[in-house]
Amino acid sequence: MMAPRHPASGAGDRTREAFNLVPLSGKQRRVLRARAHHLDPVVSIGARGLTDAVIAELEVALDSHELVKLRIAADDRKQRESIIERLCRRTNAEFVQRIGHTAVVYRERPEEQTR
Numbered sequence: 001m002m003a004p005r006h007p008a009s010g011a012g013d014r015t016r017e018a019f020n021l022v023p024l025s026g027k028q029r030r031v032l033r034a035r036a037h038h039l040d041p042v043v044s045i046g047a048r049g050l051t052d053a054v055i056a057e058l059e060v061a062l063d064s065h066e067l068v069k070l071r072i073a074a075d076d077r078k079q080r081e082s083i084i085e086r087l088c089r090r091t092n093a094e095f096v097q098r099i100g101h102t103a104v105v106y107r108e109r110p111e112e113q114t115r
C-alpha cells in the first residue's frame with residue numbers, strides 16, 4: 001500500500017499539520033473500502049495525465065464528498081501507482097485502495113466544512 005506520509009510542498013493551507021491528520025488504520029481503510037464499493041468514479045485521469053485541472057476537480061470532489069473514486073487511463077501499473085501517489089501528495093488525501101484502473105482516496109473535511 002502506498003499512502004503518502006508527508007505533506008506536499010506548495011500545498012498552502014492544506015497540510016497534514018493544518019488538518020491534524022493521522023494515517024488511516026487498517027480498520028478505517030476497510031470501512032472506507034466498503035463505503036466506496038458502490039461509488040462511481042467522479043474524477044477521470046486521461047491520456048494527459050495529472051494536470052492542474054484534474055487536481056482542481058479532485059479538490060472540489062474531496063471537499064464535497066471526502067471519499068472519491070477515480071478512474072486512471074494509464075496502461076502501465078507503475079505509472080498508475082505514480083499518478084496516485086503524486087495525486088495524494090498534492091491534495092493531502094489518503095490512499096484507500098487501487099484495483100486495476102480504479103483508485104479510491106479519502107480526505108476528511110475540516111470541522112468548519114462538515115455538513
